[in-house]
Structure formats: structure tokens, C-alpha cells
Amino acid sequence: MENRGIVVIGAGPAGLAAAVKLRRLGAEDVLVIERENETGGILRQCIHDGFGLERFGKSISGPEYAALLKSEAEELGIECLTGTSVLEISKDRTITAASPSGVVEIHAEAIIAAAGCRERSRGSIMIPGERPAGVYTAGTAQAYMNLYNRMPGRNAVILGSGDIGLIMARRLTLEGAKVSAVFELQDHPNGLERNIVQCLDDYSIPLYLSHTVTEIHGKDRIEGVTVSAVDGNLRPIEGTEKYYSCDTLILSVGLIPDNTILEKAGVEIDPSTNGAVVDEHLMTSIPGIFSAGNMLHVHDLADFASAEAEAAAENAFLYASGKLDTGRNLSVVPGEGVSHTVPGRITGHGPFTASLRVRKKERGKTVEVRQGGKILGYRFFPLVIPSQMISVDAEAAAGCENVEVIVR
Amino acid sequence: MKKIYTCIICPRSCELEADILPDGQVSVSGNGCPRGAEWIRNELSDPKRTIASSVLVEGGEKEIVSVRLSSPVPLRMIFPIMDEIRRVSAKAPVSIGDIIIRDVLSSGADVIATSSVLAKKE
Amino acid sequence: MHYRFDIVIIGGGVVGSSIARELSRTTASVAVLERNPDVVDETSGRNSAVVHGGFAYDRGSLKAKLCVEGNRMMGALSEELGFPFVRCGKVLVGNTDEDLRTLENTIKQGYDNGASGLSLIDSAKLHELVPAVIGSFAMFSENSGILDPFLYTIHIAENAHENGVEYFLSHEVSSIAKKDGRHFISAGDDTFEADWVVNAAGLGAKAISDMLGIEGYKVIGSKGNYLVLDKTLGPLLPMPVYPVPSNTYMGIHVTPTVDGNVTVGPDAINTDDFSYYGVPADKMEYLRESASSLWPHINKKDVIRTFSGILPKWVDDNGKIQDFRIEIRDDIDSMAVNLIGIESPGLTAAVPISRMVFSMITERGQFQMKTDWNGHHDKPFRFSDADDKTLICSCENVTEEEIVRAIHNPLGVHTLSGIKYRTRAMMGRCQSGFCHMKIEHLIERKCGIRAEDVRYMRPGSWVLAGKMRECNGK
Numbered sequence A: 001m002e003n004r005g006i007v008v009i010g011a012g013p014a015g016l017a018a019a020v021k022l023r024r025l026g027a028e029d030v031l032v033i034e035r036e037n038e039t040g041g042i043l044r045q046c047i048h049d050g051f052g053l054e055r056f057g058k059s060i061s062g063p064e065y066a067a068l069l070k071s072e073a074e075e076l077g078i079e080c081l082t083g084t085s086v087l088e089i090s091k092d093r094t095i096t097a098a099s100p101s102g103v104v105e106i107h108a109e110a111i112i113a114a115a116g117c118r119e120r121s122r123g124s125i126m127i128p129g130e131r132p133a134g135v136y137t138a139g140t141a142q143a144y145m146n147l148y149n150r151m152p153g154r155n156a157v158i159l160g161s162g163d164i165g166l167i168m169a170r171r172l173t174l175e176g177a178k179v180s181a182v183f184e185l186q187d188h189p190n191g192l193e194r195n196i197v198q199c200l201d202d203y204s205i206p207l208y209l210s211h212t213v214t215e216i217h218g219k220d221r222i223e224g225v226t227v228s229a230v231d232g233n234l235r236p237i238e239g240t241e242k243y244y245s246c247d248t249l250i251l252s253v254g255l256i257p258d259n260t261i262l263e264k265a266g267v268e269i270d271p272s273t274n275g276a277v278v279d280e281h282l283m284t285s286i287p288g289i290f291s292a293g294n295m296l297h298v299h300d301l302a303d304f305a306s307a308e309a310e311a312a313a314e315n316a317f318l319y320a321s322g323k324l325d326t327g328r329n330l331s332v333v334p335g336e337g338v339s340h341t342v343p344g345r346i347t348g349h350g351p352f353t354a355s356l357r358v359r360k361k362e363r364g365k366t367v368e369v370r371q372g373g374k375i376l377g378y379r380f381f382p383l384v385i386p387s388q389m390i391s392v393d394a395e396a397a398a399g400c401e402n403v404e405v406i407v408r
Numbered sequence B: 001m002k003k004i005y006t007c008i009i010c011p012r013s014c015e016l017e018a019d020i021l022p023d024g025q026v027s028v029s030g031n032g033c034p035r036g037a038e039w040i041r042n043e044l045s046d047p048k049r050t051i052a053s054s055v056l057v058e059g060g061e062k063e064i065v066s067v068r069l070s071s072p073v074p075l076r077m078i079f080p081i082m083d084e085i086r087r088v089s090a091k092a093p094v095s096i097g098d099i100i101i102r103d104v105l106s107s108g109a110d111v112i113a114t115s116s117v118l119a120k121k122e
Numbered sequence C: 001m002h003y004r005f006d007i008v009i010i011g012g013g014v015v016g017s018s019i020a021r022e023l024s025r026t027t028a029s030v031a032v033l034e035r036n037p038d039v040v041d042e043t044s045g046r047n048s049a050v051v052h053g054g055f056a057y058d059r060g061s062l063k064a065k066l067c068v069e070g071n072r073m074m075g076a077l078s079e080e081l082g083f084p085f086v087r088c089g090k091v092l093v094g095n096t097d098e099d100l101r102t103l104e105n106t107i108k109q110g111y112d113n114g115a116s117g118l119s120l121i122d123s124a125k126l127h128e129l130v131p132a133v134i135g136s137f138a139m140f141s142e143n144s145g146i147l148d149p150f151l152y153t154i155h156i157a158e159n160a161h162e163n164g165v166e167y168f169l170s171h172e173v174s175s176i177a178k179k180d181g182r183h184f185i186s187a188g189d190d191t192f193e194a195d196w197v198v199n200a201a202g203l204g205a206k207a208i209s210d211m212l213g214i215e216g217y218k219v220i221g222s223k224g225n226y227l228v229l230d231k232t233l234g235p236l237l238p239m240p241v242y243p244v245p246s247n248t249y250m251g252i253h254v255t256p257t258v259d260g261n262v263t264v265g266p267d268a269i270n271t272d273d274f275s276y277y278g279v280p281a282d283k284m285e286y287l288r289e290s291a292s293s294l295w296p297h298i299n300k301k302d303v304i305r306t307f308s309g310i311l312p313k314w315v316d317d318n319g320k321i322q323d324f325r326i327e328i329r330d331d332i333d334s335m336a337v338n339l340i341g342i343e344s345p346g347l348t349a350a351v352p353i354s355r356m357v358f359s360m361i362t363e364r365g366q367f368q369m370k371t372d373w374n375g376h377h378d379k380p381f382r383f384s385d386a387d388d389k390t391l392i393c394s395c396e397n398v399t400e401e402e403i404v405r406a407i408h409n410p411l412g413v414h415t416l417s418g419i420k421y422r423t424r425a426m427m428g429r430c431q432s433g434f435c436h437m438k439i440e441h442l443i444e445r446k447c448g449i450r451a452e453d454v455r456y457m458r459p460g461s462w463v464l465a466g467k468m469r470e471c472n473g474k
Helices: A013-025 A041-045 A062-075 A138-146 A163-174 A193-203 A262-267 A302-318 B034-045 B075-087 C016-022 C062-081 C097-112 C123-129 C149-162 C201-211 C233-237 C281-292 C344-362 C400-408 C416-423 C437-446
Strands: A002-009 A030-033 A079-081 A085-089 A094-099 A102-114 A117-119 A135-137 A155-159 A179-185 A207-209 A211-217 A225-230 A242-245 A247-253 A255-257 A288-293 A330-334 A338-342 A352-358 A361-372 A376-383 A390-394 A403-407 B001-004 B015-020 B027-030 B054-056 B064-069 B089-091 B097-102 B111-113 C002-010 C030-033 C090-094 C118-121 C137-141 C145-147 C165-170 C173-179 C181-186 C190-199 C216-229 C239-241 C253-257 C262-264 C267-273 C302-317 C325-327 C337-341 C391-392
Touching: A002 A013, A002 A302, A013 A030, A030 A102, A030 C325, A030 C400, A041 A062, A041 A138, A041 C090, A062 A302, A079 C090, A085 A102, A085 A262, A102 A302, A135 A138, A138 A163, A138 A247, A155 A211, A163 A179, A163 A193, A163 B075, A163 C030, A225 C253, A262 A288, A288 A302, A288 C302, A288 C400, A302 B015, A330 A338, A330 A352, A338 A403, A352 A361, A352 A403, A352 C165, A361 A390, A390 C281, B015 B034, B015 C201, B027 B034, B054 B075, B075 B111, B097 C118, C002 C016, C002 C181, C016 C149, C016 C344, C030 C149, C062 C145, C062 C344, C090 C097, C090 C123, C097 C118, C097 C137, C118 C123, C118 C337, C123 C137, C137 C400, C149 C416, C173 C201, C190 C201, C190 C344, C201 C216, C201 C302, C201 C337, C216 C281, C233 C262, C262 C281, C281 C302, C325 C344, C391 C400, C400 C416, C400 C437, C416 C437
Parallel strands: A002 A030, A002 A102, A030 A079, A102 A288, A135 A247, A155 A179, A155 A247, A179 A207, A330 A403, B054 B089, C002 C030, C002 C190, C030 C165, C090 C239, C190 C337
Antiparallel strands: A085 A094, A094 A102, A117 A255, A211 A225, A225 A242, A338 A352, A352 A390, A361 A376, A361 A403, A376 A390, B001 B015, B015 B027, B054 B064, B064 B111, B097 B111, C090 C137, C118 C137, C173 C181, C181 C190, C216 C262, C216 C267, C216 C302, C253 C262, C325 C337
């Protein structure tokens, strides 16, 4: 077993930014563990621009963003173990991983878990119907095209109006495939307005809100889907079924923080995010294990995932130096109008920032962080939408009551 | 025809109502600032876009390299530019920033590599 | 092409392949004709994966006799053939007086059938065995178990192949002619001339029986739907939990798999479409609700996929389910063994069924035994065996070496589903989201197949339309 300093799991926008920050803070031994054979994480396949505006001041593609982080990491001499998958983490921070040279065991002074998220699958949303080939989650289709030079199909229908689905609508169209329509279960689009315009409107691809796929047809390869309108409770309305023929169904129906290894380690998980419950230092319920980026909660911009990972790095560094204020005393819960909020716990000893998503689109609202009757922080937003994460700064919670985040 | 647009200039995301009048002018209402009106006028008269795609690589460790346009181009040029992107190939090694097609179709934008591909080892 | 074999077995599932394996002990030439591209594509790969105790079948029936035999030998068989099997036991949970009487009768029936290890247990003991179960008492069958149906079937088939049986996959039998005491079987583009024919075609058995001239059987499909739950639920279910049974239908039960998942199901709906495996929305909800009254850990967020299987049930004119039919009809064809209605407990009873067929054939002719028959199949090459442990599938910890070995399997199955059943890759939480392209890419490279020719399962299941950029700069 090796004894190392601070170990970062994941070499995507979060993990690499955390590692770079750690070295800049003066951490001597920083190790990054990455399961793919290359670093960059999901950025490798996100070839569209829009990354880097916050962090680098320019709009660049995912691979370029990753390359900038990677060269910073190389300049700082950060060691990265690629082709290495973490199998297990123990409560005393021993990492067991599968690597090209067999199983390795590494004990870390602190761990930052930044291994990203996975896509919700057809199986888990249980779309009825046959099981033909040709049903792909948007990320898989994206990887096929952008990394493997393969076309998933030629005539697609897309379920889900999240950014990845919208991006793939454009990508497929530009490569000569037909995209008949995008269907969205909710009554509002999930992705950025910019993407609705530039991925759908530009190519006259219709978007049907409040619709979902209720059956998949085709024994061996998908031949079509039945689509139904849904009511206010998101239930299919009988009599509204329409058949759309296609040879490919792209699913963009949700990203889920991938916390298998943290769950196995016994880390407290927030069921509303599927990510770890962290305090304002981004530390999980296991001392010295931190989480950031999409593994903690799904971000809209890689830049923010990187920034959050840097915050985790600052705290991990303090922890490893024995200087971090720990103690998870108070809960922070999502209240009226709020879907989920991070951190889920706070020490109560210092100010913190609540990062949250609202339940529905509203204009002219104030989001408050309150402890009982006392307002710890608030912010006015001209517009709040579920697809955009927002944050509210709050002062220290002196009392002993739990804290709530609400939309006024 | 009047249509609603959500402005993307700033996070206020104002909902604009824009109408292309018979004389070609655009009447705008609902914008919170002049930039919004300017944005929708540009969008409706000559929308510009940037796209990303892939170019075939010869002799590389990977079959393709990701590319994007160095600056936005008129929307109507997208498909012709895609045809150009499909026609060419790049010789490995390719580095980020390499210009694969200079000033593609005289648009003023280059097609640049956004990832790197090493030459295949013999 | 025209082939000549001493024995042709129609159907390469667990029963057909077991029969092939037994017959491969002789020096006779044996072929298996399987209509699907793999041996686990129909009923053998779509079931509860339970090794039954033998108490649920009518006294004196073949189902009872062969199930009990199969159960007894399963431990030794799993060692010999290298497939996972756990004799974890099973509980049948009851709450009412009527349940109690049914269970008492079930135990009696079980003992009369030759089963063992059956007892009535009270609430305390029941909750010691399965803490999370909801129920007042139960029958505990300590010899019941679970196995991996894919590796079980595949290893039997591979061992048969190793011992000289020739497998013809993707060969659906379209007609059988008879001339000069021999059978001429048309399958795919080929003709197979055979002395003996064994009809082990499962869902296709009635059609084959008709082709053999043995007509009049009524076979219905009983379709069962299942939910598959994430591995985090495995530890909460140490053994299968069933509600009080009847002789025709097991009930919505919850079953752990050997890998730690949990399956919920099956229900049982009659169908005559033997190729439709979709799971309807209302069935998914029904399964969840129904089984939750037995074991309360079934939540939507833990469902990773659903699947279904169809059992071929032989019924009489009143629709009453019959026993296994394993026969030679001398009045019609004295060189054909006809297996009809091989449904549950066909998985448990596969080897005893095959030994019965072996006897039926060998006692009627001059057969010589091989001296070098080897019934052993190695355990599958797994994570712990690999030196380079770079993972392709991180959900199920499958290394590249395992995938490559699976690609080069002896039966020559090159589909994505073939890799899935042999390695467990693609079966995890992300349902191939992260590994689909890696496995497809390996299949292309290692088998020299073009992208557009890679298949998920059957010939029509193309996976990719082709390359996005071709070399001629298209």
C-alpha cells in the first residue's frame, strides 16, 4: 500500500482544476486517478464551444478547456494515473483501485471525489415496448460520433430537451441525419434558450413540450416510437398517441451524480441530488473525503464545476494540514419552490453559499436562506429557471435550528 | 409576424416581442435595454453561428479530430461549410489551434482543430 | 450446404445443449441447430434463475422427478461446469390459515416427490433468514438455490462443442422431410441429413413437432415480466421470497441473483406471440406494487431495467397445464425424441432431462462411448484473473481482457449481447452508457467486422449506421 498526500478522483473539469489549485496552494503530493486512458473527462467529447467564458475569458470547446487544464497540471508536475478505476474507498481513506498493473491500494490524507455523473437510461425510466438496438442516451451517441467516428443512426427522434439532447439534435443534423422532433416531458424546455434557438429553431426541428415516448417499436432495430401528450401530473393522456417512425431514439432524460463508491463507503447521500451531503467546506460525512463537480450535483457550466472543485481543494488542503473547522451541526434543506440545495449541512461557524435549483420558472423572485425567522442571506433574481443553478450567499447560522432555502 | 424570443445577452433573459414589418424593419418591444433590441434585429436579419464538427485524419492514432469555427459565420453558410469540412482531411500530427481550412468559403472564419492527434506509430 | 449427422438436436438452449452434451459422450456425430445467434436468447436466458426444490409439482410427474434430481446434482454440476450457483434456500411466505394448510400440503407433496430440507418456520425464524420480509410464517426450502442462467447454458453448450458437437447458430428449421428412414432437415441455407432428431426447441417445439408429423399438441406461451433492481438491494435479500404457491403459477416473487441484483417477478399472462418481449407500463407498476407487500424495498429509483421471458406450456383442451412431455412416438417416427412443454422447472431439470433422452436414444441402437470425453468447463475468466485490470465496464468491473476472451468464445458469437451474457458488461447501473462504444469498438477490431455489420443480437439489430467520416472524405 502506498501512502500519498491528497488524491483527486476524476480528471475532468472538476478534478483537474482541484489538482491544479492544490499544487498552487502548496500541496506537495497531489495524485489524480482517472479511469479513462486520457484525461479531460466528459470534456473530451463535448466539441461544441461555450466552455471557458468564466474561467478563461473566451468561448472554447470542451477539449480545448481540458487541454488548458491539462497543461497547467503538467507544468505543476501533477501525477495522474490513467486507466485506473477506484473500486472502493474505506472510511480511513484507503483507496482500492483497478489499474493496468493490477489492484493498487493508496492511503490518502484527503480525497476529493470528482468523478462526474452518469446518464439516466431507458431501463431506469422504464419506457415500455420492445428492446431493439438503436436506443442511445445522448452522451453515448455523442461519444460514438465525436470520439469513435461512428454514426448511431440516420433518422432520429429525441426524448428530453436538456442541453445534451439539443446539442445532439444539431450534431446529427449537421452530419446528414434526420431529426424529426424533440419531445420534452415537462411543460418547459430543460436546456438553455440559446441551445433551443441554435440547435432546434435553426434547423426547423420541432420541440413538443408536455410529451413523452410511451412505447418503443421494433424487434431488432428500432422502427418507431409512440408519443403521447401528458397532463399536469406528467401522466400520458389517453387518445393522444402519435406514431413517429425513426431508426434511432436519443434519450436526454437526466444526469445522475455517480456515487457508487461513496455509497459503498457509507457516505451520507442526499436523495434529492443523488450526490453526497456535504458541508460548506464540501466535505462529506466521512472526515477528509470531499466532493465537487457533477459528482456532487449536476452543473450547467464546466467552469462552475471547476470553481467548486477549487473550493473543495482549498478545504482539502486545510484538512490535510489539520486546520479545517469540521463539525456538521445543522441541516440546510430545500423549502418552498426549491428542488435541491448544496451544501446540505453546515458547521454553523461561518458564512456559506447555497447553490440551488428552483422547481419552476418564475420572474422577479427573491431566494432566501433562513433560519427560523431570521434571514441569513437573500438575492433577487429577475428570472429563475430549473435548468439554471443559482447561488445565494448567507452569513453564519448562529442558532441551533436547521436552515431552509426558499423562493419567496 | 409577431414572435416571442428570449434574449441571451445577459441573465435577465428578457422576453422580447419582435415583428418583421412589411418594409423590412423590425419592431421590438419588451427588451430591458438597447442591446436586446440590437441582438434580435441582428438575429432576424443575419443570424451568425459557430459550429463544431470533426475532420478525418490521415495517419493518426485517431480517425478524426474535433474542429470548430474560429468565429461566427452567417447561419446560411453552415451547410456549405459542413460540405467543406467533410471533403478535407488533416495529416497527423494535428495540434490544437491548427488551421485546417483557412477562411472557409470566404466567411472570414477558419476551421481550427480543437484537439490533438498524434501520428500513428509504425 | 448438405450436412450429415447421426443426431441433430433442434434447439440450443439449456435443454438442447444438455442433450447434446450427454450425447457427445458417444462417438456419434451430433449437431445442434439453434435459430438465434446465441444459445441464451430465448427462454434459457429469460427466467427467474432459480434452482427449484421440487415441491411445487404434482406427485408422480416428470417435472417433480427431474426437478428433484436436478436440484440434488446442481452443486456438483456447477463445480464441473464452472458456473455460479448458490444453494441459498428459499422461503414461501404465508399469513392466513389457508396459507398454512397449503404450505403443509406443499411440504407433503415435496417429500412425496423426493425433495428434502423442507420445513415450516415461524415469524422469528423467517425474519432471521430474511429480516426485511413481510409475513407471519413460511415454508423454508433449504435446498433451493439460484444460478447464473447465462453461464450455465453457455458452459453446457461450450462443453458440448468441446466434446465434438457442432453448433449451427442462426439456423431456424423450416421443414423436415423423411426418406429411407432418415430425416432431411432444412435450416437456413443448409440441409441436415440425420438418423435421429431431437426436438428441444422450447417455444418452437410445437412447430417442430408438427413438422415431425406428431401433431395435435396445444402449447401456449406464458409471458412473465420482471423488474431488475440495482445491486445495492442485494444484501437485503439473502434468498428468494415467494408468496404461497399454486401448482400452476409461482406468484410474484423477489429473487436475488448470483451477482447481487434483485429481480421482481414474474407475472404470468398467456400469449401466442412468442417473439414479443416488451414489458408494458402497467405491468411494471403491478409488479412493484404486488411484490412490495412481501418485501418493501422496491422503489422506482432502484429499477435499472425490465425484461420478460416466455414459457412454453403444454395444455389440454381445457387449458389445464400438463407435465413435461418427453417421448418417442413409434407409431409416427421411431427415431425422433419429442420434448414438449419444457417450461419451469426446465432450468433445474435440464441435465436429468438430457440423461433421460440419452437413455431413450442409446438403448435403441449401437452406440460406443468415447474414452476421452471431458465434461469439465473452467470457471469464467474474471477480474481477479486479469493482470492488467484496466476496466472497460466500471459498473460490473469487467476488464478488457475478459471482453477480448469473450469475443473469442468457442461458439463464435460476436454480438454485443453475447459479450454481455458472458462477462456481465453492460448489465450494470449505467446500462452500457459508458462501455457500449468501447465494446463495439473491440468487436470491430478483434473480429474484423465493419461498423455497420456489428449486431446487438439478431441479424436485424444493427448498432451503427457506419462511419461518420470515411476515408474517401465523404
